[in-house]
Amino acid sequence: MDDEARWTTARRLPHHHTLKPEDRLAGLLLLLYAQWPAAVSRLTIDHTEEPDGAVRIRLRAVPVELPAPDPASWFS
Template sequence: MAGTVAAAGHALADVERHVNPLDLDADHRWTTARQLLHDTTIDTEDRLAGLLLLLYAQGLSAISQLTVDQITITDDSVHISFGHTPIRLPEPIDGLARTVVAKGPPGRPAGWRPDRGGGEHRHGS
């Protein structure tokens, strides 16, 4: 997977096809997480989704169905609900979530690009 995450728009497809995040060694997982946190050449949606996959053990199916209604934003915090209990997102992940929510209307998959339709999986070309 080295180098493939950096290809904007293909990060999730590469992870989905080649790597089970649970099989990554800790160093590789943290290296990839750092890249997703700071590499602004990767789409914000891909960065957030990759971090939810790597750091919160959320599957791609769950991530692709995530709606903006599951993300609660206040002036000083951002919470995401994967189940019944909202989880506070730390900086800078909260900033990525704010950006993604700003792109998508309520009830629609969270910023997963309106032109792609609700709930569709993203695939690399």
């Protein structure tokens, strides 16, 4: 998949309401953070943290801060 196709898919996934939310998240982790499907399937709630209101996910040793959702896009 070339970069343009990857970004197009990554922009569509959050709004693809025919897919389950967990499948959309898995797809984004694959596309944006280069995670292997096997690694994504092993993630649990214990891999997340929210110490100061920002959501972080531990994909490896250092947690990655996830961008805040854009409320304007929730209804599009």
